Amino acid sequence: SMEQLNKQVEFLEDKSSSGKLRDWSGKKKRNLSLAEIYMMIKESYRKIHSEKFNRFLNREERCRMCAIVLKYKRDKNGKRTLYEAYFCQLRLCPVCNWRRSLKIFAQVSKIIQAIEKEQEHAYLFLTLTQKNVSAENLDKTLDDMMYGWNKFMKYKKVKDVVKGAYRGLEITYDKNPIITSKMYQKKKDYYQKLGLKVGDKNPNFDMYHPHFHVLIVADKSYFKSRKYLKHEEWQELWAKAMKLDYMPQVNVKKVKGNTAEAVAEVAKYSAKDSDYVIEKDLDLSMNVVETLDYALQGRRLVSFSGIMKEWHKKLNLDDAEDGDLVHIDSEKDEELEGEMTLETYAWNVGYMNYVRV
């Protein structure tokens, strides 16, 4: 009716505690692009492979249902908190991965805060990598990395330093067939060594790069102690754990800033949806999504160990990966004051945005 048409449309404006607008609609749009890719994969298996057809039918449906309705509580000061929503929990979902990264940030912040309250520590950020792999070798490489990580953590030199750790797995994918100037600027030395220039064929095209992001809790005195490990030592230990016949790229740096937020910043859980929701290249997107979907299934992408694991338990935090994605920051609920009003927002296909209903 005319009355409905004239009614002011109210879009969702969800702000974080720091006042930053949360990009719900951007994430939901990418989630729907992923659902389209799942739909195309499903169609490619229609009649020829019923098991795969059903797998991707399920993926598509779950993906589409994700975060369609968002229910908020709002207090007298206008502060808002999410209290009900359905999240698909798919490993590749852009909405769910964003929620997970916010949740991991909140969890790591809380854990570091608790650790620092008892005793001051030093923090290191470690990136453990190995050579790029093709789609066929990805699954096996991930097995090796998980095994290698456990071995690495048991070495005496590592155990002497690491009092606690957070470990996140990231897999990036190289979607560029040609070396762009942006890529060249970033890794000039590397391309020069190979005698390659802008516009040449990218040698890493269609390759996967799995790596670990690790946050380490060490003694306050670590950087001046005898236990201190040089960059080459970290590198050798990782090569040994992984049984590599070459020296892998390993990055180690001191985490600057002592607030829990600064430390948690490096622990981010990241899966770049721009790597597999590739605009204007549906075939490539389908290949990458299918590869990652199988490779990530049932894997622990994040883990806590040592005192970080102990505090995760003591603080009663739930599973960062498969746990609740509605309440990602449990403190926020307690901040609300006075009488609550309930607000519901729903995804609107016409506006491609969340609209108050």
Ligand SMILES: [Zn+2]
């Ligand atoms: Zn989702």
